[in-house]
Amino acid sequence: MNAQPLHYGLPISAKAMEVYRRLLGLHPIAVDDAISLTPLEMLVFAILSQRTTHKNAQQAFDTLRQKFPDLLSLCDAPIHAIESAISDARWPDLKASYIQNSLRHILGWRGGELNLDHLFQMSSEDASAWLERLPGVGRKTSASVLLFSTLRRAVLPVDTGHRRMMMRLGLLRPSASWDKAHLILQSQLPRDWSQREFETYHSVIKKHAQTYCDATQPRCAGCILKDLCLHAQTRLHPRPDHAPLITTKRRKSSDQTHPTQMCMLYD
Numbered sequence: 001m002n003a004q005p006l007h008y009g010l011p012i013s014a015k016a017m018e019v020y021r022r023l024l025g026l027h028p029i030a031v032d033d034a035i036s037l038t039p040l041e042m043l044v045f046a047i048l049s050q051r052t053t054h055k056n057a058q059q060a061f062d063t064l065r066q067k068f069p070d071l072l073s074l075c076d077a078p079i080h081a082i083e084s085a086i087s088d089a090r091w092p093d094l095k096a097s098y099i100q101n102s103l104r105h106i107l108g109w110r111g112g113e114l115n116l117d118h119l120f121q122m123s124s125e126d127a128s129a130w131l132e133r134l135p136g137v138g139r140k141t142s143a144s145v146l147l148f149s150t151l152r153r154a155v156l157p158v159d160t161g162h163r164r165m166m167m168r169l170g171l172l173r174p175s176a177s178w179d180k181a182h183l184i185l186q187s188q189l190p191r192d193w194s195q196r197e198f199e200t201y202h203s204v205i206k207k208h209a210q211t212y213c214d215a216t217q218p219r220c221a222g223c224i225l226k227d228l229c230l231h232a233q234t235r236l237h238p239r240p241d242h243a244p245l246i247t248t249k250r251r252k253s254s255d256q257t258h259p260t261q262m263c264m265l266y267d
Contacts, residue, residue: 010228012171012188013188013189015169015170015171015228016171016185016188016189017189017190018228019169019171019225019228020189020201020204020205022224022225023204023205023207023208023224023225024200024204026204026208026224027203027204027207027208027211029200029203029204029207031196031199031200031203035148035149035150035152036150037148037149037150038115038116038149038150039115039116039117039119039145039149039150039151040071040106040114040115040116041071041149042144042145042148042149043102043116043131043134043137043141043145044061044064044071044099045057045058045061046137046141046144046145046148047095047098047099047102047136047137047141048060048061048064048086048089048095048099049089049144050090050095050136050140050141051090051091051160052089052090056088056089056090057088057089059088060085060086060087060088060089060092061086063085063086063087063088064082064085064086066085067081067085068082068085071103071114072103072107072114074099074100074103075100075103075104075107075114077100079093079096079097079100082096082099082100083096086099094136095136097135097136098135098136098137099136101134101135101136102134102135102136102137105133105134105135106134116131116145119131119146119151120151124146124153124154124155127142127146127151127153128142128143128146128155131145138178139158139178139179139182140157140158140159140178140182143155143156143157143158143182144157147195147198147199147202148199152195153195154193154194154195154197154198155186155198156182156185156186156189156198156201156202157182157202158178158181158182158185159206161205161206161209161210161213161215162185162202162205162206162209163178163181164209164213164215165205165208165209165213166181166185168213168218168229168230168231168232169225169228169229169230169231170229170230171184171185171188172184172185189201208225218231218232218235220232220235220236221236
C-alpha cells in the first residue's frame with residue numbers, strides 16, 4: 001500500500017483532520033439532531049441556497065411555503081408568482097424555473113407522486129445520480145439533499161468558500177472540477193464518520209471560510225491555520241519560489257449574469 005503524500009510534514013488525511021480539530025475549537029457548532037425537512041423540501045431549499053446566503057435562502061423558503069403550503073401547487077403556479085415568493089434569493093427567475101421544472105420531472109418520473117421517498121432505498125451514489133438529472137441540480141445540491149434532509153446520509157457538500165479554502169490549504173488542486181472536489185475532499189475524511197460528523201465538519205469549514213478565508217481579503221495574520229497554509233505563508237512571508245496566491249475576483253452586482261452555466265458552475 002502506497003504511503004500518503006506529505007504536506008507540511010503531515011499525510012494529507014492527517015492534515016485534513018488537524019484542520020478540523022483546530023476549527024472545531026475555534027468555531028463551536030451546535031448541530032441540530034432534529035432534522036425535519038423531507039428530501040423534497042430540502043431539494044427546494046438547496047436550489048434556493050445556490051450562491052445565496054443562508055439567511056436569504058431561509059427567508060425565501062419560508063415565504064414560498066407560506067404562499068404555497070402544498071408543493072404540488074408549484075407545478076402549475078404562474079412562474080411570476082414563484083419568482084415573487086423567492087425574491088430574497090439571488091436569481092429568483094432562474095431558480096423559480098428550476099424549482100417548478102424539477103417538481104414536474106419528479107411528478108412524472110414518480111408516476112404522479114410528488115415525493116423523493118424512493119431515495120431511502122437507494123445508495124448515496126445512486127441517489128445523488130438520480131437527483132442530478134433534475135434541472136439546476138449539481139453535486140453540491142444533491143449532497144445537501146442527502147446530508148441535511150431526513151435521508152441523513154454521510155456525505156460532504158462542497159460550496160464555493162469550502163473549495164477556495166481547501167485550495168489555499170493545499171488539500172485540493174485548483175484544477176479539480178466540482179465533481180472531483182467532492183470526491184477528493186470526502187476521501188480525506190474518516191470513512192466511518194456519521195451524518196452528524198459530516199454536518200459538523202461542513203459547518204465549521206463554512207464558518208471559517210466566511211469569517212477568515214475571504215475571497216479577496218483573507219485574514220491570514222490572525223488565522224489559526226496559517227502554519228498549515230501555503231497561501232497564508234506566501235502572503236505573510238513572500239519568497240520568489242512560492243506558488244502564486246489563490247484569489248477570487250469578487251464580481252460587482254452590476255456585472256453579474258445568471259445563465260444556467262454560471263449557476264451550475266458554483267453549485
